[in-house]
Amino acid sequence: MAQVTRRSALLLAGGALAAPRIADAQAQARTLRFVPQANLSNIDPVWSTAVVVRNHGLMIYDTLYGLGSNFRPRPQMAAGHEVSDDGRRWVISLRSGLRFHDGAPVTARDCVASIQRWAKRDVLGQRLDALMDGIAALDDTRFEIRLKKPWPGLAFALGKPSANICAIMPERVARTDPFTQITDYTGSGPFRFRQDLFRPGDRMIYERFEGYVPRSEAVDFLAGGKQAHFDRVEWIVMPDPSTASAALQNNEVDWWETPLPDLLPLLRRNRDIQTELVNTAGNLGVLRFNFLHPPFDNPAIRRAVLPAVDQRAFMNAAIGTDPALSTVPAGVFTPGTPLANDEGLSVLSGPRDLEAARRALREAGYRGERVVMLSATDLPVLQNLAEVAADLLRRIGFNVDLQAMDWGTHIQRRTNRGTVDAGGWSAFCTTWEGLDVSVPGSHMPIRGNGANAWAGWPTLPRLEELREAWFEAPDLAAEQAIAREIQRLVWQEVPFVPLGQVLPLMAHRRSITGVVKGGPALFWGVRRT
Amino acid sequence: MFAYIVRRILATIPVMAIVALFVFSLLYIAPGDPAAVIAGDQATPADVERIRASLGLDRPYLVRFGAWLWDILRGDLGTSIFTNLPVATMIQQRIEPTLSLMIVTLILAVSIAVPMGVVAAWRQGTWVDRAVMGFAVLGFSVPVFVVGYVLAYVFALELDWLPVQGYTPFSRGFGPWIENLILPAVALGSVYIALIARITRATMLEVLQQDYIRTAKAKGVGQRSILFMHALKNAAVPIVTVIGIGIALLIGGAVVTESVFAIPGLGRLTVDAILRRDYPVIQGVVLLFSFIYVLVNLAIDLAYTLFDPRIRY
Numbered sequence: 001m002a003q004v005t006r007r008s009a010l011l012l013a014g015g016a017l018a019a020p021r022i023a024d025a026q027a028q029a030r031t032l033r034f035v036p037q038a039n040l041s042n043i044d045p046v047w048s049t050a051v052v053v054r055n056h057g058l059m060i061y062d063t064l065y066g067l068g069s070n071f072r073p074r075p076q077m078a079a080g081h082e083v084s085d086d087g088r089r090w091v092i093s094l095r096s097g098l099r100f101h102d103g104a105p106v107t108a109r110d111c112v113a114s115i116q117r118w119a120k121r122d123v124l125g126q127r128l129d130a131l132m133d134g135i136a137a138l139d140d141t142r143f144e145i146r147l148k149k150p151w152p153g154l155a156f157a158l159g160k161p162s163a164n165i166c167a168i169m170p171e172r173v174a175r176t177d178p179f180t181q182i183t184d185y186t187g188s189g190p191f192r193f194r195q196d197l198f199r200p201g202d203r204m205i206y207e208r209f210e211g212y213v214p215r216s217e218a219v220d221f222l223a224g225g226k227q228a229h230f231d232r233v234e235w236i237v238m239p240d241p242s243t244a245s246a247a248l249q250n251n252e253v254d255w256w257e258t259p260l261p262d263l264l265p266l267l268r269r270n271r272d273i274q275t276e277l278v279n280t281a282g283n284l285g286v287l288r289f290n291f292l293h294p295p296f297d298n299p300a301i302r303r304a305v306l307p308a309v310d311q312r313a314f315m316n317a318a319i320g321t322d323p324a325l326s327t328v329p330a331g332v333f334t335p336g337t338p339l340a341n342d343e344g345l346s347v348l349s350g351p352r353d354l355e356a357a358r359r360a361l362r363e364a365g366y367r368g369e370r371v372v373m374l375s376a377t378d379l380p381v382l383q384n385l386a387e388v389a390a391d392l393l394r395r396i397g398f399n400v401d402l403q404a405m406d407w408g409t410h411i412q413r414r415t416n417r418g419t420v421d422a423g424g425w426s427a428f429c430t431t432w433e434g435l436d437v438s439v440p441g442s443h444m445p446i447r448g449n450g451a452n453a454w455a456g457w458p459t460l461p462r463l464e465e466l467r468e469a470w471f472e473a474p475d476l477a478a479e480q481a482i483a484r485e486i487q488r489l490v491w492q493e494v495p496f497v498p499l500g501q502v503l504p505l506m507a508h509r510r511s512i513t514g515v516v517k518g519g520p521a522l523f524w525g526v527r528r529t
Numbered sequence: 530m531f532a533y534i535v536r537r538i539l540a541t542i543p544v545m546a547i548v549a550l551f552v553f554s555l556l557y558i559a560p561g562d563p564a565a566v567i568a569g570d571q572a573t574p575a576d577v578e579r580i581r582a583s584l585g586l587d588r589p590y591l592v593r594f595g596a597w598l599w600d601i602l603r604g605d606l607g608t609s610i611f612t613n614l615p616v617a618t619m620i621q622q623r624i625e626p627t628l629s630l631m632i633v634t635l636i637l638a639v640s641i642a643v644p645m646g647v648v649a650a651w652r653q654g655t656w657v658d659r660a661v662m663g664f665a666v667l668g669f670s671v672p673v674f675v676v677g678y679v680l681a682y683v684f685a686l687e688l689d690w691l692p693v694q695g696y697t698p699f700s701r702g703f704g705p706w707i708e709n710l711i712l713p714a715v716a717l718g719s720v721y722i723a724l725i726a727r728i729t730r731a732t733m734l735e736v737l738q739q740d741y742i743r744t745a746k747a748k749g750v751g752q753r754s755i756l757f758m759h760a761l762k763n764a765a766v767p768i769v770t771v772i773g774i775g776i777a778l779l780i781g782g783a784v785v786t787e788s789v790f791a792i793p794g795l796g797r798l799t800v801d802a803i804l805r806r807d808y809p810v811i812q813g814v815v816l817l818f819s820f821i822y823v824l825v826n827l828a829i830d831l832a833y834t835l836f837d838p839r840i841r842y
Contacts, residue, residue, distance in 0.1 A: 039801055041611040041612060041801070041805055041807075042567075042611045042612055042613065043612075043613075047567070048567055048569070049567075049568070049569025049570065049572075050569070121576075163569065177583070179576070179579045179580050179583050180583050181613050183613060198612075198614075199622050199793060200609075200611075200612040200614065200619065200801075201623075201793055201797055201798055201801050202622070202623075202793030203793070236695075236791070237791070237793075238694065238791045239788050239791070239797065239800075239801075240788050240789055240791065242678060242789075243681070243693060243694050243788075243789060243790065243791050244791075246681050246682070246685060246686055246693040246694070247693045247694050247695075247791070249686060250685055250686055250689070250692070250693045252692060252693055252694060252695065378804065405560075406561075406804060407804065408560075408561035408562075408563075408566060408803075408804055408805060408806045409560040409561050411561070411562065411565045411566050412560055412561050412562040412565050413560070414565075415562070415565055415574070415577070444570050451574070452573050452574075454570050455570070
């Protein structure tokens with residue numbers, strides 16, 4: 001039930017003013033006011049990889065498959081699929097009643113065009129693009145994908161929740177060049193985006209799409225029946241955490257996606273507010289090395305860092321000392337997901353030994369080269385991770401130059417492949433969405449494809465082979481065996497160091513119930529009681 | 530006078546041209562790449578290049594500057610790289626909250642600070658004077674965001690008199706509009722009040738020593754009339770100058786205030802655009818701010834003639 005504050009009570013008592021206020025209060029009861037993690041700066045979830053854009057995409061677009069809370073794919077827009085020709089031909093059929101927000105039925109041709117556009121941009125999509133021998137609509141409700149070789153993970157790829165999602169758009173929209181933003185936001189999901197009310201940096205308005213037909217099963221993360229219980233969802237952008245905190249306490253908003261850890265004790269003291277772990281996959285902290293230049297072009301030097309890495313120290317700095325807000329030890333894959341394992345994990349979970357790290361560094365032949373560590377000061381978690389990493393490297397014996405900059409500059413600096421004297425870098429810290437690094441296919445830090453790899457550009461053919469093997473793994477047991485081997489190899493080659501799993505809580509008014517757990521804030525299943 | 534106004538307005542053209550060149554060049558050499566931000570971590574260098582090309586960022590400096598200038602001359606501020614919305618639309622969406630905040634702050638500040646300064650000068654050396662000057666020092670010393678948080682805590686969270694954040698357009702009624710602006714205006718105005726009060730006091734002290742004030746007293750003119758009719762009018766020129774200069778202070782302060790009170794104004798638009806390297810938006814907003822500042826200066830120059838008949842253009 002919406003609360004009546006002293007201010008609203010005073011205003012309600014204001015005679016002539018009362019009627020519109022009551023109407024406002026009724027509308028408010030049917031409106032969910034949400035503070036997203038960041039401003040929605042653009043609205044094409046295929047064009048952009050930003051997490052907030054993905055979250056927006058999940059609201060207004062549906063996907064052919066959706067992951068359940070066990071992180072396995074289940075049909076969503078798809079009614080099902082048949083695999084034939086030794087796994088090289090998939091025929092996917094659509095369930096009936098699917099409609100776009102303009103009322104037009106969702107057809108197989110729309111799905112084909114959407115997959116083709118997505119396949120040019122997403123990492124798993126690109127894999128599909130390379131494997132695809134053809135894709136075509138068979139009729140209005142069925143389409144086939146022909147592959148050059150079997151890919152059991154196709155359904156996972158089409159339902160992957162991490163950016164970029166394979167959003168199903170009308171064919172006319174999906175024909176847009178994948179490197180150009182779409183301008184028509186006709187969606188297929190449970191909420192309709194009000195483009196006419198779009199005020200970037202301020203608020204985004206979504207309305208329940210009455211024509212959406214949810215699946216009949218119970219909701220299960222991104223799968224099952226996506227029942228929208230609010231007529232309207234307003235995303236209200238608040239760049240200042242203290243303001244968002246005060247607004248939540250004052251009942252001016254209902255739900256805050258990313259409360260600052262420092263403010264959690266304050267929020268917890270408020271009996272009308274509940275904090276809870278929604279994104280169980282969280283984010284994985286990562287210390288990344290540049291393989292192109294000394295000193296981290298030397299694997300022995302990269303390995304020398306491991307005995308001294310204290311994941312708890314990194315997590316304490318990133319999200320605070322409450323152990324419920326992070327998981328250590330964390331290996332290569334997101335803790336709590338099917339491929340997480342303990343292969344060689346003692347390298348990070350055993351007793352920390354700074355002296356061993358110093359000794360290993362000396363033996364590896366470090367010659368005092370300058371280590372440029374990039375730090376993004378406008379993102380507190382990343383800045384804190386960088387500060388701890390810089391301190392750690394200094395204590396081991398590295399000559400560290402910690403360079404502070406804003407995120408925009410950080411992103412660009414990371415693309416510089418030159419030496420540190422030419423504007424290049426040696427190491428940086430970041431976080432990856434837990435959903436991204438839960439499987440080898442979308443796990444960018446383990447890529448070893450040289451010039452095309454993620455910033456740091458390691459050339460590690462064996463890791464690439466293992467990733468390729470994962471795509472063809474016939475079952476979960478095979479996937480898990482590959483994941484163990486990948487983790488073992490990571491401790492040898494050290495393309496990155498996992499720093500722990502960050503588990504940020506969300507905060508909402510206690511009257512908000514049914515928040516779907518597993519990943520980002522989702523708006524189906526949620527209701528006001 | 531009319532010819533002077535026309536000359537001054539024409540003089541804004543070269544000023545704006547220099548600002549345009551400066552802003553464009555600064556952004557060109559500044560680090561950061563919107564294409565890399567858009568492409569994300571999964572992108573290959575070829576992907577980033579394709580995005581850069583689709584945004585026209587791969588073209589040489591002079592070509593880009595020429596195209597942008599040509600668009601500006603045709604009244605087109607361009608399109609945001611990220612939102613795909615015309616910059617003019619984004620400015621239009623954001624200008625009302627910022628103008629509202631500035632106007633309310635200005636009215637609040639002038640209506641409080643000028644009487645404070647006058648009274649402090651009149652009661653020089655007394656506790657009233659010391660209290661006013663103490664307030665002025667406090668106003669200067671405490672950052673706007675601290676004042677903002679304290680006000681929000683007391684008047685919104687504790688007393689529940691006013692909302693914590695947000696902005697309601699004027700079209701939805703004066704009450705909701707002003708309700709959202711009171712706390713931000715007080716927070717932003719605290720520095721401004723301090724500045725104007727100090728200048729008013731200092732200028733009034735000087736004027737109150739003048740012979741004609743002594744003559745007015747000798748003629749038995751009332752205290753209030755001496756202060757506000759005789760002295761204040763003659764002290765107005767420096768006060769108006771400071772009020773004008775303070776507009777720049779307001780623009781700067783609005784960035785912080787809009788963030789603290791989640792007001793979707795031009796200040797936040799500017800900061801967001803800078804962080805993302807949304808070049809067309811940054812260029813458009815900075816041009817607008819400089820144009821406003823030039824106009825404010827013109828208005829101040831013209832206001833001098835109202836307070837001092839000796840000034841003629």
